[in-house]
Amino acid sequence: MTTAAPSPFRYFNSSPEVIRLAVMMYVKYSLSLRNVEDLLAERGIDISYETVRYWWNRFGPMFAAEIRRKRVEHMRAFTHWRWHLDEVYVKINGQMHYLWRAVDHEGEVLESFATKERDKVAALKFMKKLMKRHGQAKVIATDGLRSYGAAMKDLGNIERRETGRWLNNRVENSHLPFRRRERAMNRFRGMKTLQKFSSVHASVHNLFNQERHLLSRDIYKQRRAETFSEWRSVMA
DSSP states (O other), rough: OOOOOOOOTTSSSSHHHHHHHHHHHHHSSSHHHHHHHHHHTTTOOOOOHHHHHHHHHHHHHHHHHHHHHHHHHTTTOOOEEEEEEEEEEEEEEEEEEEEEEEEETTEEEEEEEESSOHHHHHHHHHHHHHHHHHOOEEEEOOOOOOHHHHHHHTOOGGGEEOTTTTTTTHHHHHHHHHHHHHHHHBBSHHHHHHHHHHHHHHHHHHHHOGGGSSSSSHHHHHHHHHHHHHHHHTTT
16 A cells, blocks of 8 residues: 655645745746735735745745646657757856757747856757657757757757748747746846746746637636646645
8 A cells, every 4th residue: 555645735834825826926927025925915924035935946846847747748649840949148146157948839848958058068968858858859940059050960860950030939939938037036146046947937837828819718718727726736
């Protein structure tokens, strides 16, 4: 007889519902820690902004891992048509770092990977991590960065690469929610924090991204209700 895994919330006085709400508000929306504290206080939940910081650091990666595991299991059952790869500049303590990001043809964020360099070694690590988790795609769209071509030659999939003007708009647009969140946080303090938050943010963004401009009001409300139901079931 197998025993159930202990609840990750067992040592906390606050309910799991409050912890999930605080983490969702901080990661999903462009709010500061103090903004989340004030919004929760208006709802009668009296916690410190440092508690919000602790909760997202403790539970954010756990929530993201469960969301990602379920989505990867579902997505690996289907063929990946196209991946879009790109990197964004992120300044940490005055030094330039790079966040490599991959999205699929629907804008689903597949992988985020922070590095100090933008060379072949970094591109190779990023693509190996991406392929280990998600398999292969029929087409991989990138910009003209030579590091991609050198890495793909080593991986033996250079024939899948496509480059061209406006071809990578899908991933360029996917950077915007992360950039808005970065500004609200007044930048990052370290590369580990960048890697952790970008991974958590990607999973939460994937879950709540409904592309509401393409849906009728009724369908959007239905999908939104299903999304919130799935969020409430995380680590339940």
